[in-house]
Amino acid sequence: MAGSIKAVRGTRDLLPPETETWNFVEAVVREVFRVYNFHEIRTPILEDLQLFQRSVGEETDIVSKEMFAWEDRARAQSEKGQWLALRPENTAGVVRAYIENKLWERPGLQRFYYIGPQFRRERPQKGRYRQFYQIGAEVIGPPTAGSESPAVDAEVLEMLATLLDRLGIQHWILELNSVGCAADRQRFNEALRAALKDVVHKMCADCQRRAVTNPLRVLDCKVPEDQPIIESLPKMNEFLDEGCRAHFEEVRKILTAVGVPFKINNRLVRGLDYYTRTAFEFTHGGLGAQNAILGGGRYDGLSESLGGPAAPGIGFAIGEDRLVMTLQETAGTAARSVDIYIAPLGTGMNVEAARLARELRRESVSVIVGDDSFRLKKSLETASKTGARYALIVGENEISSGQFALKNLGTGEQITVARNEIPSKVLPAK
RNA sequence: GUGGGUAUAGUUCAGUGGCAGAACGCCAGACUGUGGCUCUGGAUGUCGUGGGUUCGACCCCCACUACCCACCCCA
The missing domain is CATH 3.30.930.10 (Bira Bifunctional Protein; Domain 2)
Incomplete structure (x- = not known):
């Protein structure tokens, strides 16, 4: 854009x-x-x-x-x-x-x-x-x-x-x-300046600049040609x-x-x-x-x-x-996937889905709620894409019987469970 | 502040001075309540911005901007 x-x-x-x-x-x-x-x-x-x-x-x-x-x-x-x-x-x-x-x-x-x-x-x-x-x-x-x-x-x-x-x-x-x-550092700095005076002209351009602005930095130089010179300079530990x-x-x-x-x-x-x-x-x-x-x-x-x-x-x-x-x-650390995708099936089921979602979330089940205008096929497809572990189908049959279709999206296995048993089926056993 | 590289679809990238491409992703369909695999179809771009050259520029030239990498320095 x-x-x-x-x-x-x-x-x-x-x-x-x-x-x-x-x-x-x-x-x-x-x-x-x-x-x-x-x-x-x-x-x-x-x-x-x-x-x-x-x-x-x-x-x-x-x-x-x-x-x-x-x-x-x-x-x-x-x-x-x-x-x-x-x-x-x-x-x-x-x-x-x-x-x-x-x-x-x-x-x-x-x-x-x-x-x-x-x-x-x-x-x-x-x-x-x-x-x-x-x-x-x-x-x-x-x-x-x-x-x-x-x-x-x-x-x-x-x-x-x-x-x-x-x-x-x-x-x-x-x-x-x-x-x-501080005192050690000052003495070291002076010694470094003195030692650099004779050799600095043989060093890289950066070092020539550092020798003036901040001699300590010369020690940090990574240019290979400068290494022998740096080795010959005074060492900090001698000034402690x-x-x-x-x-x-x-x-x-x-x-x-x-x-x-x-x-x-x-x-x-x-x-x-x-x-x-x-x-x-x-x-x-x-x-x-x-x-x-x-x-x-x-x-x-x-x-x-x-x-x-x-x-x-x-x-x-x-x-x-x-x-x-x-x-x-x-290593990649993946987010923990959501537990349940609720697939409301048929007109008016958004209401039932919202009720169920509220109940499940109170039991610490993580939930994504679908839309009742989706056909079941699309709901399951969407559920798969979100990475949800289970899909819960909420349709006329389920509401009237109180038994819900719960599908494991990993294995494809589908079971029928009573409303109050849903959390225990999807949450890891403690 | 300095040097080098890059800029084209949502993403990763091809591409040619004469109609804009692939893969993946996305959307839809393959008969009504069963996803992933497969098949079919579809949408999407001011080709980074502004100038110039040219009959014609995404392509060549100039400028600008942004991003990436490196220097400096630092986490």
Whole structure:
């Protein structure tokens, strides 16, 4: 239809039966979160622009060029409007809520999870949308509640391994690194800049640019010719202070003990400014260029940089779109088919059909109601197409005798049952 | 923001400078209350949009737009 209104660029409709897979994912995820004592938090999709500038970082691509942001209408003529933004990620919002609602007053560590849309104004491609969905969790609290403990990092990672296994995701890889504290990172950055000065001219054009804008990113380069040079550069782990080193070691020790396989990748750098210490990514093949299915890490200084109390934390975000995509490549989750298609037969039978449908649905039987203008042949044909398990014929004979023709559309077998026995014939035995 | 590809029926895609096609799907029929299989028939398109070349353009040329893939970056 030329000229009709279409979904805006980078957004899309999620339709049945794909939504079944989304619901499956969310149901599994919620159950896992329950077992690990995480509780749902819902923060606004719309936030003050400054929130992201101060947390994610002004210099990051996300904030500098990928945000949907605009100046809101002024409340009074003398005032200026507030700058609003659609959230590009959810950690900042959760930490803002933590501070605003004084959640540090609650006992122990706060363990939140969220499921919801995020927005980034990027060029869409496979596994990347302007409105995309993240499933994430955050553990945050005062240091005295144990929020800095490496045990928390390990537990979160172990939960993620469980989550992916429970979803039936095969062959995931956990890549792990420590990016140190802010001070470590700064020293490393300087060392990197110094080392790059001599060799950067031999590297690809992208790296030459990164060497200036964000040296850490050079480590991420995938150009084969650059690899030997990158190998010769300083390594992050050489710059960790004693505390960070011990923390990282403990995380690895616990993971090994509980049997979660991981790969140390000391070139793993994450794009958001707030990350400290443990940083990780779970990757999966078959996603095209977007092989990261989830990413996360620790953010010990984030709360303070947003004006809150010391509240170290760790969290992650799963790309739900990408998760669903990998699931659909492996196995399809079909919707449970409807139990009964009621085929009203003959004039006036719509009334009887509606009565019966109401009764059956009260007994938890799922029902599609046909139309009495259809001939039986067409009714059964339609019933087949809807995937209904049974067809129930409702005609003059049935009403007068109280005995209904119930046809199993899978086997073709047809039986006669009394009205009140219908549910027990079609519902799975318990 | 940059590069490449694509755009024809509901869907997946063929196609030729001279009447618009297939498969699947959809609708109807094969004698009145029995589906799936089979058979028969049918509908559906401004050939992405706007220009240009031509006697004639779905086809050739130009521009635009959208979508897809990739880069950048990220979930």
